[in-house]
Amino acid sequence: MRDDPGSAEAPANTTSGPAADDLTERVRSFVDHQVIPVEDEIATDRETCARLRTAARAAGLFAPSAPTAYGGLGLSMLEQAAVLEEAGRSLAGPLVLNCAAPDEGNMTLLDHVATPTQREQYLRPLAAGEIRSAFAMTEPAPGAGSDPTALTTTAVRDRGDWVIEGRKWFITGADGAAFLIVMARTGPDAATMFLVDAGTPGLTVGRHIPTIDGGFVGGHCQVALERCRVPSSAVLGEVDRGFANAQVRLGPARLTHCMRWLGIARRAHEIMLGYVLDRELFGSRLADLGLAQHLIADNEIDLAASRALVRTTAATLDERGRANNETSIAKTFVSEAVGRIVDRSVQLCGAQGVSHDLPLARFLAEVRPFRIYDGASEVHRWAVARRAVRRYEAARTAGATHA
Structure with missing residues (x-):
């Protein structure tokens, strides 16, 4: 019954060189020795969070995903793979290191499509951890959800400004966010995407939607926009290019979610390994029983396969800038594999696993929604299948396939 970071083999970041390996090891040590011992306090105690953020900055670990021009580490996607996995070993790790959703994805989006003025106003304080943000695309039915083209929120020009009308819901981090990136038809x-500051007349952040997870600061909120007027300078990217520009954020954000959740799955596996080594029954250690070994092996396989998919997809994003099919595949597999890993860990820890004496029960609640967030598994499978059919049809038309 140990939360022992040495119980399972931690992944080496052998693809990115000694500097990245050193950074990965330092993040691992920081999370294990400074974050995990106080992780339950961080979300509710601002002083504890602020102290650890100061320590992370001093250690050169803060904002690994943010561009160097704005104080971040500017890591490539492949370099982030190992670092964000280590940050994700604690639910509070990404918050402390300023690489948590939705801010991490919003930093990527702002870096790529914001104007210089917008970068100074929004990206710089976000990268510095001085403010939080939210990404407001999802709407209550029949609005945009898994199908973003069902968008019902509208924005119309009015005397040089834009007036936004609509309802959003399940907007992560909206409570306390300094600004929202709002998608409107x-x-x-x-x-088109718009930067809407907190306190803008007509913008209302409503109730927190109760969910089985609770690890996101600022909750999952309802948001109303009622004759919400913003200047033309609030347009993020080009007018009418919102769907295309959002892809800059959505694909990489799916993958960084996978990286972070892989960290919590690995920690769950390690906790379980410590337990089965110590637990004796039927005349032997639980770790030596065949059925237990089967579950342990399946965890190891899911961890290795998930990590390989994440890193292959990260390399593709670094090389091509976009990897829609690859991120769909990785997100679907990893979200389900993470759930299996944590669930098996709970099972092997028995009553301890479902109690709150161990953090496994909370991990299970936190990872379950990942199969829905950032596109449900079924939607990604549908997209992957459509692409496969189109590729085959195109190849057959060109005479490159055999019946």
Whole structure:
């Protein structure tokens, strides 16, 4: 019954060189020795969070995903793979290191599509950890959810400004966010993203939607926009290019979610290994029983396969900038594998696993929604299948396949 970071083999970041390996090891040590011992306090105690953020900055570990021009470490996607996995060993690790959702994805989006003025106003304080943000695309039915083209929130021009009308829901981190990136329809088949500051007249952040997970600061909130007027300078990216520009954020954000959740799955596996080594029954250690070994092996396989998918997809993103099919595959597999890993760990720890004497029960609640967040598994499978059929049809038309 140990939460022992040495119980399972931690992954080496052998693909990115000694500097990245050193950073990965330092993040691992920081999370294990400074974050995990006080992780239950961090979300509710601002002083503890602020103290650890100061320590992370001093250690050169803060904002690994943010660009160097704005104080971040500027890591490539492949370099982030190992670092964010280590940060994710604690539910509070990404918050402390300033690489948590939705801020991490919003930093990527702002870096790629914001104007210089917008970068100074929004990206710089976000990268510094001075403010939080939210990404407001999801709407209550029949609005945008798994199908973003069902967007019902609208924005219309009015005397040089834009007036936004609509309802959003399940907007992660909205309570306390300094600004929201709002997706609104600006044409029959077009959308635009807008930067909407907290306190803008017409913008209301409503109730927190109760969910089985509770690890996101600022909750999952309802948001109303009622004649919410913003200037033309609030347009993020180009007018009518919102869907295309959002892809800059959505694909990489799916993958960084996988990285972080892989960290918590690995920690669950390690806790379980410590337990089965110490637990004796039927005349032997639980670790030596065949059925237990089967579950342990399946965890190891899911961990290795998930890590390989994450890193292959990260390398593709670094090389091509976009990897829609690869991120769909990785997100679907990893979200389900993480759930299996944590569930097996709970099972092997028995009553301890479902109690709150160990953190496994909380991990299980936190990882379950990942199969829905950032696109449900079923939607990603549908997209992967459609792409496969199109590729085959195109190849057959060109005479490159055999019946």
